[in-house]
Amino acid sequence: MDWLRRVMNGRYGVDQLSIALLIISVILTIVGIFPNTHFLSTLSLIPLFICYFRTFSRNIRKRYDENQKFLSFWNPIRNTFRKKVERSKDKTHRYYKCPKCGKTVRVPKGKGKICITCPICKEEFIRKS
Template sequence: MNWLRKVMNGRYGVDQLSIALLVISVILTIVGIFPKVHVFSTLAIIPMILCYLRIFSRNIRKRYEENQKFLNFWNPIRNTFKKKAERSKDKAHRLYKCPKCGKTVRVPKGKGKICITCPICKEEFIRKS
């Protein structure tokens, strides 16, 4: 294990962009195997090579900047999926949009028809919970 530390000394290492490149490479390989279209398997080599070039690079500042650009692109997408997953976990409440201002209002399920008051614009509307 000591030899690996010596090799990686002064190198950039693994980050989120490197992991994403490896995932893309694996996906392209799997897609290329099933329909027996070897173009995808051949294209899978490109992100894998880029990943290893990034991992063993000595230009740490540039690799860090590349990773930050990737995270600026990826984080809004990831947060959108996280929010949707969190909403689907809540089985005890329903979400309604206010017809006036569009604010999302959370109300408990199983109460029948209820009058919902928007906390922002104070608009009242009736919905089944």
């Protein structure tokens, strides 16, 4: 294990973009097996090579900047799905969008028709909870 530490000393290593590239490579490999076309399996080598290149790169600053650009693209997508999952698990509240500013407002369930006031724009609207 000491040899691995010596090899990786001064190298960038694995980050979120490398993991995403690895997942893309695996998916392309699996999809390429089913129709028995080797084009997708061969195409899956490109993200794999990029992943290895990034992992063993000594240009740490450039790899970090690449990862930050990827995260600025990926985090809004991930957060959208996380919010939907959290809302679906919430059994005690309902979520409504303000008709004026679009802000999501959380209100308790089971209160009948209620007047909801948006905390941002102070717009009042009536919804059934």
